Amino acid sequence: MSASESPRPSWGVQQAARECGVSVATVRRRIKDGSFPNAEQGARGAWLIPVTDLIAAGLNPGQPSPPDHAQEVSTVPAHTEKDHGQRASSQAEGYAQLEQKLLSEQREVEHLRTQVHTLQNNLDDLRTAMRMLEPASQDRQNTAAPEPEKTAAEQPAPEPPQKSAARSPFLSRLVGRSRS
Structure with a gap:
């Protein structure tokens, strides 16, 4: 049964847009995306959309749309x-x-x-x-400054082994560095 023979009212794209308060482009877009499954295209290419499809798609027939050419604010709730x-x-x-x-x-x-x-x-x-750590490293640099070479007579005698063994390892290393 075609839309023209259907007991349900069907509207064309322009009338559907006007009655639902939307633009013609919106109705055409909805046709294209399948929102109106029962819409039929007539022999001349005009679409007929059942009112039930408009309602099912969330459109509200009975709401007049504002004129397309005017930029007035509609007083009808959208x-x-x-x-x-x-x-x-x-x-x-x-x-x-x-x-x-x-x-x-x-x-x-x-x-x-x-x-x-x-x-x-x-x-x-x-x-x-x-x-x-900085002051300790500066002290080391000061003590490690090159001294003029001394003759063998000016060199102090090496310490006996028992004395250096009695010193702590840290002091031995420290004293050993300062002599070189």
Whole structure:
């Protein structure tokens, strides 16, 4: 049974757009994407869309569309209470998702701040250790300055083995370096 023989009312693209408050391009796009499964193309190529398909696709017949050439604001609400409720629900879900993401990002920022604080403390400790080592390295450089060569008579006699064994290994190394 064709749309013209159907007891259900069917509208052409222009009338469907006008009655549903949408543009002709929207109706054509919906035909193309299959939103109107029962729409039929007539012999001359004109589309006939059953009103039930328009309703099933979420369009609202009975809402006049504003004129295409005028840029007036329509005083007729664009959405029904059902559409408004669905939109509010999806906005609430989106809001909840954004809140969760914000909380997650805040936790990540706090974690990163803790890591930065820990690394800053480690850096401070390393700087302190370096400052403690600097004077000792400067003393070594001062003691390692080349001395004029002494003759064999001026050279001090080597210490007996028992005395150097009694010294700590650190002092032995330190004294040994200063003599060279």
